[in-house]
Amino acid sequence: MGPILIVLENGAAGVTEATKECVNKAKSLAAQLGTTTVAVGFGKQHVSDLRRLAVTKVVIASGGTMDLYNPDAYEKVLAEIFGNVKPYLTLIANTTMGLDLGAGLAGRTQTPLIAYGIDIEEQDGRLTAISQVFAGKLLARVPIPEDGAIVTVIPGSWPADNEAGDPEIEEWTAQDSEAMRVLRVVEPEQSDIDITKADILVSVGRGIEGPDNLPLAEDLAEALGGVVSCSRPVVDAGWLPKARQVGKSGQTVKPKLYLACGISGAPEHLQGMRDADLIIAINTDESASIMDIAHFGTTADMLELMPALAERLKGG
């Protein structure tokens, strides 16, 4: 059986939690299956951290354009390393990089892919990946084929591995991408309101229906002494600025109260708010995924409930 390969993200902020989570799982699966673990890192950033990972071997792809994430260059060098390592199982965190490299590598190397993994179970030497599909409404249980697979893993699925090790190091020279160039990296715009610092968030999703209803949320937030945040579609529609977005491609928040109004609770949203102290969900659909993590829920119509609640709070 080939090793378990972990594709690391080691950009400016260091080795990410999401990839350390994959290291953790890879180690325990390798012990169960009697195989080794190989991690691939890219570029010179935080190389000393790569050299201390508790895996059997670390391959460091450097040279070319490895210091800054370039989808094309990374995919090509990863495919080369993959061909050399011949892993049985490959774990990649389902971030932007994972969305690029997972499917790209699978197609390029004709290796089956299992997307949105949240766990991998071992029984009698056989692995089954559990993946979260249909916006979290169902789990797929997917036997990992005998010739192996790539699994892209939703961040937060396992504890991170912070153990120090003394892995074998292999340097790998990467080629420049002839197809793609990173022109610049743009930091997010600063906003007057920082939703990560607010104690109370009134968060609206597609259930708000349109910008005309936003004053209902603003009013309620004011009555509660909080601010308005939102799900991604509300930003994509141009109803609220990007700085108000909670989730995977937005902000991670941990307020004392998160009032989720008309938000279904897609995994990408939950990733940004599941640790809030108190979550109250207003959603006409009792089976919406948000109800599984909310402390309290109501199937009231948010467009009726928001003004009624605001009025009560203001009226004392």
Added chain:
Amino acid sequence: MRLAVLLKTVPDLVEELALDEDARTLLFDEMSYVPSEWDDQALEEALIIKEESGAEVTVIAVDTGDVDTMLFTALAKGADYAVKIVGDFDAAMSNWQKARVVADYLGRGDFDAVLSGVQAIDDVDGQLPGLVAGFLGWPHASVITEVRVAGGSHLQLRQEYAGGLVAELETVTPIVVGVQAARKPPRYASVAKVRQVAKSATIDEVEADVAEARLAGVEYVRPVAAGHAEMIEGDIDEVVDRIVAILEERNLLRRA
């Protein structure tokens, strides 16, 4: 510039998913389907490029059920051509299999860029744009929120990362792009307009053989939630009372 936009339908989550809980299988024939929302974003971005630079837009769908309305809707919105890949396909067809037939079709054409939704709710065996790119050996980028023609055969892309960080990429063609969101909300085509287009426009049919699926024995189960919200029952006033009481208990109410 010739753009291809890959469209597919997915089960409508507004309805209950048809799950046979004992057999742990999805009853694909018993669900209703809607266009995947991210594909709609990809189509919108392609139509914006068309308006800016005169690109030609071809929408492509694999015939896994009723995809004609989706294709006619795309034509009504402004796409130039519609292609339906037909064969021995059904609604249970996996993404891997779809990607295979789409890649074969695209490989024979001369498209400069292929746009599709960055993901869909049903892609348990991988996202379509990445698989298609991998099969073709073309460069690929996902989570894209802007595609612009940058003179000659170059495109500029905006790629989004966690926390709102963005990179601007320049790429040659051909390229496959997984679109997260278009620069503007997707446009709307009225039912009357779609009906009118359906009468006059044609969908090109292209035959293909079904490829082998790579995952076997996939089972579907409902998640056993670690918990479920305590539901607040009653009319609006009762719900308001209860929420106020919960907030009061936790000292979350502002003192006047």
